Amino acid sequence: DIQMTQSPSSLSASVGDRVTITCRASQGIGNYLVWFQQKPGKAPKSLIYAASSLQSGVPSKFSGSGSGTDFTLTISSLQPEDFATYYCQQYYSYPLTFGGGTKVEIK
Amino acid sequence: EEQLVESGGGLVQPGGSLSLSCAASGFTFSSHWMSWVRQAPGKGLEWVANIKEDGREKYYVDSVKGRFTISRDNAKNSLYLQMNSLRAEDMAVYYCARDLPHRGGYFPHYHYYYYMDVWGKGTTVTVSS
Numbered sequence: 392d393i394q395m396t397q398s399p400s401s402l403s404a405s406v407g408d409r410v411t412i413t414c415r416a417s418q419g420i421g422n423y424l425v426w427f428q429q430k431p432g433k434a435p436k437s438l439i440y441a442a443s444s445l446q447s448g449v450p451s452k453f454s455g456s457g458s459g460t461d462f463t464l465t466i467s468s469l470q471p472e473d474f475a476t477y478y479c480q481q482y483y484s485y486p487l488t489f490g491g492g493t494k495v496e497i498k
Numbered sequence: 499e500e501q502l503v504e505s506g507g508g509l510v511q512p513g514g515s516l517s518l519s520c521a522a523s524g525f526t527f528s529s530h531w532m533s534w535v536r537q538a539p540g541k542g543l544e545w546v547a548n549i550k551e552d553g554r555e556k557y558y559v560d561s562v563k564g565r566f567t568i569s570r571d572n573a574k575n576s577l578y579l580q581m582n583s584l585r586a587e588d589m590a591v592y593y594c595a596r597d598l599p600h601r602g603g604y605f606p607h608y609h610y611y612y613y614m615d616v617w618g619k620g621t622t623v624t625v626s627s
Contacts, residue, residue, distance in 0.1 A: 435617055441613075446615065482612060486557070487533075487545040489545065
């Protein structure tokens with residue numbers, strides 16, 4: 392199974408900050424990676440697919456990059472509605488696997 | 499509007515069975531792979547299973563193989579998850595999700611990989627005596 396490791400597991404940031412979350416795969420997955428945002432008590436929401444393609448309707452402050460084993464999600468200017476938990480997930484091989492999540496909290 | 503609505507969750511004893519349903523609307527259900535994903539209380543997301551458009555291919559995470567069965571009824575725009583021999587560790591919110599294809603490879607040897615885009619709100623399964 393491909394292990395997905397996210398870092399950090401949590402971070403505190405202020406409104407307006409630029410935030411970067413890292414996801415590392417235990418083996419190469421090409422660009423078959425998706426990022427999700429989840430708020431408490433809600434279903435996950437897809438933000439980025441194919442490592443860097445913005446899902447329809449997602450604001451451009453979200454961006455993704457990377458290929459192979461190392462990936463990043465960047466939020467260019469953090470807003471109050473962005474405080475949530477973010478997950479990466481590989482869809483290169485079965486079983487599909489998620490990272491452990493990064494909780495973004497208000498400083 | 500594309501929508502997925504799960505139902506069927508509830509309280510079940512260890513060793514018991516439960517059947518979940520997911521009703522799809524707002525898109526052509528029969529044209530999409532579909533997935534089930536779960537989230538244990540206070541934990542992260544875990545993919546459980548997915549199924550091809552025509553139901554002929556199915557994949558499962560090892561921890562549910564032989565106990566859970568994913569199926570679909572395209573005439574009813576519905577996805578199902580039959581869960582047998584339930585364990586405490588199966589307790590979670592279960593989400594259904596639509597899968598979209600991402601084409602990889604090079605002409606003429608294309609291969610499709612599937613990622614989840616639209617999700618339902620989930621249904622809660624509690625396993626306890």
